[in-house]
Amino acid sequence: MKFSTNYSDIKSVTQTQPHESRSGKYKYYSTENILTALYDKGWYVKSATESNSRVADGFQKHHVTLRHADHINKTLSVDELVPELGITNSHNGSSKLLFDLQVYRCFCDNQCVTNYASVSKNSIRHSGNMGETILDAVYSIVEDTPRMMENIQTFKKLTLSPGERYTFGEMALEETMPQIFKDDRYNIPETVKRLLLPERIQDINNDLFSTYNVVQEHILKGAYFLTENKAIRDSIYFHGDEKLGVRRANATKNRAIKAIDRTRNVNRKLWQLMDNFTELVK
Numbered sequence: 001m002k003f004s005t006n007y008s009d010i011k012s013v014t015q016t017q018p019h020e021s022r023s024g025k026y027k028y029y030s031t032e033n034i035l036t037a038l039y040d041k042g043w044y045v046k047s048a049t050e051s052n053s054r055v056a057d058g059f060q061k062h063h064v065t066l067r068h069a070d071h072i073n074k075t076l077s078v079d080e081l082v083p084e085l086g087i088t089n090s091h092n093g094s095s096k097l098l099f100d101l102q103v104y105r106c107f108c109d110n111q112c113v114t115n116y117a118s119v120s121k122n123s124i125r126h127s128g129n130m131g132e133t134i135l136d137a138v139y140s141i142v143e144d145t146p147r148m149m150e151n152i153q154t155f156k157k158l159t160l161s162p163g164e165r166y167t168f169g170e171m172a173l174e175e176t177m178p179q180i181f182k183d184d185r186y187n188i189p190e191t192v193k194r195l196l197l198p199e200r201i202q203d204i205n206n207d208l209f210s211t212y213n214v215v216q217e218h219i220l221k222g223a224y225f226l227t228e229n230k231a232i233r234d235s236i237y238f239h240g241d242e243k244l245g246v247r248r249a250n251a252t253k254n255r256a257i258k259a260i261d262r263t264r265n266v267n268r269k270l271w272q273l274m275d276n277f278t279e280l281v282k
Contacts, residue, residue: 194225
């Protein structure tokens with residue numbers, strides 16, 4: 001996957017025609033023209049990425065993140081959240097034109113940010129007339145921003161018990177990594193406990209929002225939380241037949257998620273889980 005802060009480096013973003021495999025019914029949407037239209041409305045490109053492609057290089061699925069002028073060159077405080085607009089498109093039929101409202105979080109004084117969530121979306125098929133549909137789709141997404149920020153405040157105020165945090169972690173794994181529940185190698189209780197261990201000081205809280213943040217970052221970026229039953233057995237040490245103690249079992253690291261579709265799907269599933277969880281713990 002190719003990533004750049006300058007979208008002119010991404011051939012699929014600047015592509016001026018559809019792939020030759022597309023029929024006459026296929027509606028070509030120029031990503032660059034969309035970005036130009038959004039620029040006129042105060043949206044600036046922050047980053048762009050495209051999938052690897054051996055067959056249709058320059059036409060493949062790509063994703064562009066934009067930030068509004070109100071937040072450009074703004075110094076963020078630690079833990080501050082910034083709404084951004086995500087656009088996914090392709091010119092070879094591998095994707096609809098998709099718009100996502102995203103949230104990015106500043107997690108240190110060096111202005112480092114992490115993808116926090118993909119909250120709401122809109123999509124347009126590559127058919128029919130373009131007209132005002134694209135900007136209408138963007139505006140419908142942006143209008144969700146105040147509601148999203150209000151929901152986040154609700155999540156922050158909701159304190160979870162240890163049992164509720166465990167349930168959230170287990171449900172998150174069921175949604176995003178269901179294969180480990182079918183694999184007898186893994187010890188689910190210990191895996192969930194490791195998944196919930198925070199890495200940042202600001203995440204050492206028991207509220208729903210902090211719990212979500214820890215889980216989301218570990219699943220997306222990869223972390224050492226997958227614990228096998230064999231590792232737990234091997235952590236017990238003996239002297240002869242006498243059990244002397246138990247070391248902390250070694251855990252393996254899950255693979256970081258980098259694919260455009262997979263990242264979007266995982267973000268949306270986890271956000272939806274958090275949204276639904278407020279009803280479960282009331």
